[in-house]
Structure formats: C-alpha cells, structure tokens
Amino acid sequence: MRAFTVETGLVAPMDRANVDTDMIIPKQFLKSIKRSGFGPNLFDEQRYLDEGQPGRDNSQRPLNPDFPLNAARYQGASVLLARDNFGCGSSREHAPWALDDYGFRCVIAPSYADIFYNNCFKNGLLPIVLDAAIVEQLFQQMYANEGYQLTIDLERQVVITSAGDEMAFEVDAFRKHCLLHGLDEIGLTLEQADAIRTYETGWRQQSPWLFDVIQ
Amino acid sequence: MAKTLYDKLWDSHLVQQRDDGSALIYIDRHLLHEVTSPQAFEGLRMAGRQPWRLDANLATPDHNVPTDYAERSGGVAAIQDPVSQIQVQTLDDNCKAFDIVEFEINDRRQGIVHVIGPELGATLPGMTVVCGDSHTATHGALGALAHGIGTSEVEHVLATQCLIQQKMKNMLVRVDGTLLPGVTAKDVVLAVIGHIGTAGGNGFAIEFGGEVIRGLSMEGRMTVCNMAIEAGARVGMVAVDQSTIDYVRGRPYAPTGEQWELAESAWRELHSDSDAHFDAVIELRGEDIFPQVTWGTSPEMVLPVDGTVPDPAAISDAGQRDAVERALKYMGLQGGMAITDIRPQKVFIGSCTNSRIEDLRAAAAVVKGYKVDAGINQALVVPGSGIVKEQAEAEGLDKIFIEAGLEWREPGCSMCLAMNADKLEPGEHCASTSNRNFEGRQGFGGRTHLVSPAMAAAAAIAGHFVDVREWEMKS
Numbered sequence A: 001m002r003a004f005t006v007e008t009g010l011v012a013p014m015d016r017a018n019v020d021t022d023m024i025i026p027k028q029f030l031k032s033i034k035r036s037g038f039g040p041n042l043f044d045e046q047r048y049l050d051e052g053q054p055g056r057d058n059s060q061r062p063l064n065p066d067f068p069l070n071a072a073r074y075q076g077a078s079v080l081l082a083r084d085n086f087g088c089g090s091s092r093e094h095a096p097w098a099l100d101d102y103g104f105r106c107v108i109a110p111s112y113a114d115i116f117y118n119n120c121f122k123n124g125l126l127p128i129v130l131d132a133a134i135v136e137q138l139f140q141q142m143y144a145n146e147g148y149q150l151t152i153d154l155e156r157q158v159v160i161t162s163a164g165d166e167m168a169f170e171v172d173a174f175r176k177h178c179l180l181h182g183l184d185e186i187g188l189t190l191e192q193a194d195a196i197r198t199y200e201t202g203w204r205q206q207s208p209w210l211f212d213v214i215q
Numbered sequence B: 001m002a003k004t005l006y007d008k009l010w011d012s013h014l015v016q017q018r019d020d021g022s023a024l025i026y027i028d029r030h031l032l033h034e035v036t037s038p039q040a041f042e043g044l045r046m047a048g049r050q051p052w053r054l055d056a057n058l059a060t061p062d063h064n065v066p067t068d069y070a071e072r073s074g075g076v077a078a079i080q081d082p083v084s085q086i087q088v089q090t091l092d093d094n095c096k097a098f099d100i101v102e103f104e105i106n107d108r109r110q111g112i113v114h115v116i117g118p119e120l121g122a123t124l125p126g127m128t129v130v131c132g133d134s135h136t137a138t139h140g141a142l143g144a145l146a147h148g149i150g151t152s153e154v155e156h157v158l159a160t161q162c163l164i165q166q167k168m169k170n171m172l173v174r175v176d177g178t179l180l181p182g183v184t185a186k187d188v189v190l191a192v193i194g195h196i197g198t199a200g201g202n203g204f205a206i207e208f209g210g211e212v213i214r215g216l217s218m219e220g221r222m223t224v225c226n227m228a229i230e231a232g233a234r235v236g237m238v239a240v241d242q243s244t245i246d247y248v249r250g251r252p253y254a255p256t257g258e259q260w261e262l263a264e265s266a267w268r269e270l271h272s273d274s275d276a277h278f279d280a281v282i283e284l285r286g287e288d289i290f291p292q293v294t295w296g297t298s299p300e301m302v303l304p305v306d307g308t309v310p311d312p313a314a315i316s317d318a319g320q321r322d323a324v325e326r327a328l329k330y331m332g333l334q335g336g337m338a339i340t341d342i343r344p345q346k347v348f349i350g351s352c353t354n355s356r357i358e359d360l361r362a363a364a365a366v367v368k369g370y371k372v373d374a375g376i377n378q379a380l381v382v383p384g385s386g387i388v389k390e391q392a393e394a395e396g397l398d399k400i401f402i403e404a405g406l407e408w409r410e411p412g413c414s415m416c417l418a419m420n421a422d423k424l425e426p427g428e429h430c431a432s433t434s435n436r437n438f439e440g441r442q443g444f445g446g447r448t449h450l451v452s453p454a455m456a457a458a459a460a461i462a463g464h465f466v467d468v469r470e471w472e473m474k475s
Helices: A027-031 A094-102 A114-121 A132-144 A173-181 A185-190 A193-206 B005-012 B038-047 B082-098 B113-120 B134-142 B151-160 B185-196 B211-215 B218-231 B242-248 B257-267 B318-331 B357-367 B386-394 B397-404 B453-462
Strands: A006-014 A079-082 A106-109 A126-129 A149-153 A158-161 A166-168 B014-017 B022-026 B029-032 B057-059 B128-131 B145-148 B162-166 B169-176 B204-209 B235-237 B280-285 B292-294 B302-304 B346-349 B378-381 B429-432 B447-450
Touching: A006 A106, A006 A132, A027 A094, A027 B082, A079 A132, A079 A149, A094 A114, A106 A132, A114 A126, A114 A173, A173 B022, A185 B151, A185 B162, A193 B014, A193 B022, B005 B014, B005 B145, B005 B204, B005 B235, B029 B113, B029 B151, B038 B082, B038 B151, B113 B128, B113 B134, B113 B218, B113 B386, B128 B134, B134 B145, B134 B218, B134 B235, B134 B242, B145 B235, B151 B162, B169 B185, B169 B211, B185 B218, B185 B280, B185 B292, B185 B302, B204 B211, B204 B218, B218 B235, B218 B242, B218 B357, B242 B257, B346 B357, B346 B453, B357 B386, B357 B397, B357 B453, B386 B397, B429 B453
Parallel strands: A006 A079, A079 A106, A106 A126, B029 B057, B029 B128, B128 B145, B169 B204, B169 B280, B204 B235, B346 B378, B346 B429, B429 B447
Antiparallel strands: A006 A149, A149 A158, A158 A166, B014 B022, B022 B162, B292 B302, B292 B447
C-alpha cells in the first residue's frame, strides 16, 4: 500500500450530507474485476448528464455544468471536503478506489459511515474527521478563495491552512501506523500465525460443529 | 462482569488484543459473491498466498445473475451482458483454482448469499460471519456476529482467517408491545431507521430486542437485522431463543446428534445478561408503528402510509430544507401530497431484505384473486434462492403471482441494485421490498419507494400506495 505522510493539495467540495457509495461509484462499474480505472466514473450520475456504462469513452459524454468537480477551479484537487455520514450504504471498496483513482488522497468530513471509513485506510486514502463547525468554516474559506489548499500532516495529526492555522484530528494508532509506513496488513497479521493457530485449536475443541462441514 | 450479546461474541472470537486498541478477531464463516471478490483473489495470487482454511468459505453468484428464465437456463455462457458474464465466470474460475465450495448459477442451492447462509445452516448462532456485502448483518438474526467488509478485508480473511477490528459500542433497540395487523418486520426496521436516522447507528453494534422482536419469525428477524446498515450500524443481531433453535435444527449444515446437544447448550447462552450495559438504548412501541413507505432518497426519509410528503416551506433548518428539496426534485414529488397518491410504474418483490418464503406468502395473500393495475409496467417477484423458489412453487405461490399478472423469476439480487437486466427506466417509481432508495440505485433516474412485501403487492394491484391494513383478502 502507498504510504501517506504529508499531503498538500487543492480542496474541492462535495457539499451534501449522506453521500452514499452508489453516488460515489454507481453499480454498473462494479462489474470490473480490477482495482483501478474507476476515476473517470467517480460521482458518475452527478458528473455527467447521461448514463455511464463500463467501457464507454467518458471524454465524449456531456458534463453536468452544475457539478463542482467539473469547474475549472477544482481541477487537480486532492482533498475532498464533505459533509456528515459520507460514504454510507454499501461495502463496495470501489468507492475509495474511485476516489483514489481520481486523485484524491484525503477526505475531510464531520463523520463517515463505518465500512467506508475502514476501507479508506486499506487504500492509502486518509478520511479525516473534524467538527461540523470547523468543516463549515473550511467550506466557506474554500468557496471564497479560488485555489484554496490545505496541508495534511498525518504524523502530527493536523490539518494546516495556508495561513498556518492548525486543526488537530484523531486517528486510531494502528491505522495511522499502517498508513504512515504503507504496510501490508495481511503480512502483519501472518506474523501472528502461531497465535491464530493456537486460538483455532482451542475453538475447534470447544465448537467442533463449526469445522469441516462445508467441503 | 455482565456482558451484552455483542460482548460475548467478541470475547469468544478474540485471538489477540493489542495495546493500540485494535484486536485480531477470528472469522468462522466467510461468504463470497462475484462482485467484491475478484480483486481479493487477484491479491492472493500476486502475493503467492493460499486460503487459510477452505471449509470456512462458501461462494455463490447473486448480484449479476439474470432472473429471466430464458437467459438464465443457459448458465454462465448465456449471460448477455459480457461484463456481467466475465464477473460470474471469474468467481467460478477463482473458486475452482482455490478449491472453495461454490453453488454455481444454476445449482438449486444458489441464491442471495444472505438468504442461503441461514437456510442451509451455513451460518449458525455464535459464529462470526463476514462477506464483502454490507447486508451481512442479516445473519445476526441467528445470534451471530455478522457484518460487511471491503474487498481488502475479503483478501485478509481468505489469507489469515482473521480481521483486524476495533470494538464497536453497544446499542439496544427495544421494541415492546404488539404489532398491529398488517404491520411487518420491514415496517419495524423502517420505523427504527426513521427514528434514529441513517447515521444513528454509526460506530455501534445494534441488538434488537423487546416483545415485538421476540415475536417475529426468524425470517422477520433477518429482515430487521438486514437493514441495520441503513441505520448506520454494521452489525445487527437478535438473541438466541427457542425460535432460533427450532429454525436451525435440521438444516443441511447444522450439527446433528451429540454435536447438536453441545451446540444447543452453547447457543442458549447467546443473549445479553440482564444487567449488561448498553452505550445507547432506543425504545419504540409496536402499536405506534404503521405500514411504512419511503418518499425520498435516503432510507430515513420514511413515513407511515397515512402521511403526507414533507413540505420544504415548513422546514426551518436550511440544511434539512435543501436535502428535502433535492430529494423531492429527484423523486418528482410535491411537498404536501399524500403518500397514497404516489403511483408506482414498477413493483419489485425480492432482495436479501424480503425474498424469503414468508415474504412471498405475504405478497401472494394480497394479490390472490386480483389483477395488476394497468398503470404498472412490470411487477417482478424474485425468490431469494433456488430452495425458496422450490418451496414457493410447492405451495402454489408462483401460480397466484402469475395469474395476478406478476412475473415469477429465477433467484438473485435482481432489481435491488440493478446489476443485471432488471432495472427502472428514468423517472419510473417503484414499490420495492429492497433496502436502499438512493438516487439511481435501481436504475439511472429510477425512483424507489421502500415498503414491505404486502404493501408492494397491494400497490401493484391498486396502482398506488394503499394501507394494507384495509386490504380485502380474497382467500
């Protein structure tokens, strides 16, 4: 996994609450058997005026002029500013894959749906939780200043404005460690293979009906 | 110390607690389907890893499979959408390559993963159950710890039989009293979501309890747990009681003989201690719950059938007003109109929420002797599994649906998320027994109204939403 240390980038808005994963990446694109290539279809139904399909040339499709990510000022953004309960709905990891493939490295919102939040960390994407009032301030500053950028320092757990103001955020220690170093979680878990086997042996003795039934 | 059901299930599966707050949790059952597994198998291949424990896994294709008999009968090769076909074929190929048991597209045991797990006894009380699908909470109805995971975690479970987890908080949703006639498990869970909101359960494992929940059938409990995620909670569950034991006994993969005795006595402990602490408690009364209909684009935008669609002009909070205006615009509805004036053009009875035998019986009882309204373009009934389909046909339910003008289909996820050919056209309203009314969920520009099977069936006949409590059954 790609490491996340310090990121400075242009900020773009997704200014509505309860953005669901169907909105982030509609179901027809879930038919892919790959992890990459979802960026052109991120927010597909908001971004384009017609219906997208896998394999279509997206450059020929009519863009929705009212969708913020289509505005010139937000091109090249790597920080997505969002509202409450971002990423609700399905468990599809295609949602963080699409955000990542588009070029986002970080999302800032007052809250996230649990599965989406967890999936982000597996893909080098940092979901930051800040107070709703602070997020509202960031939205206002972003709208008022074209080219508005933020810096995220994961080691220090702060979001920094270009004026130098710092906002601290919380992140779970294990997830932070993995993200900072780009660690492979499966490799880490397999270092505990003996502990897993010990548990498994005891559990099999206690609950034998859970083993060797489906084969 | 007194424990909740969630605490007990967590503790019995704890491999390792770490100082940083994370924990290694052992997974007993891993269900796989074609949409969220291909990248996980590819990850295993690239790292040269093998599954930790083959017999913990069970796979079936469900999201992409055609439900039309003509297309379905030809198997994988006959799937017309080439992208869907590749995905289903890839699951078959991966399961063969890694030696994982799969019920393929036309196996009679195939079906929606969350229907086949309990019906086969592949998911049991006291298990940890995961699947790359957010509706995995369904299996919590059996007193299991079950939740959805992403594809990276699918790979992690395949390779290590464990997940790295942070313990959730405990929430009790208690529904006491009695349900009014015609009010079902679907109405209960929609009312809960309307009450706590789609983010109300974020960070919590929800245990559903109280007289109403205990009075539900196992199928009804599955419907309730299934939609815990629509209240924000990854986990929904119900304590084990006699209904659970009776449901599990005799299922193909359930223990027998001496092992059954051992299992049953272990399962009888799977309930929260009477003095267990919950971080949050939500209480509803069964009598207060009417048949529910969603009017908007989030499951929390739900009202009793006798209600009227919210009027944005009457909402003072700017953010809420914007959300309601946006939803009404998408749904093509006017603030203030009666729910019963909404006219669907399609009806969908199916999905992991409501495609079990009890759901089909409830819908069949309503349509029996009637004809689908002329304003309905299509009414689909999609059983949750091959076994549900067989049972429904043995009871003659298929004939009742067909005589009334509904289509009787092959099992799969179908129009719940429209990854196959079953979908809404732009602007069409659908009375749907599924679980999500998000924009575009059932088809580009489609407008979903979530309801119970009986309510969907009544809307198919009447051509608009009606209060099923006043329905005249022709038995």
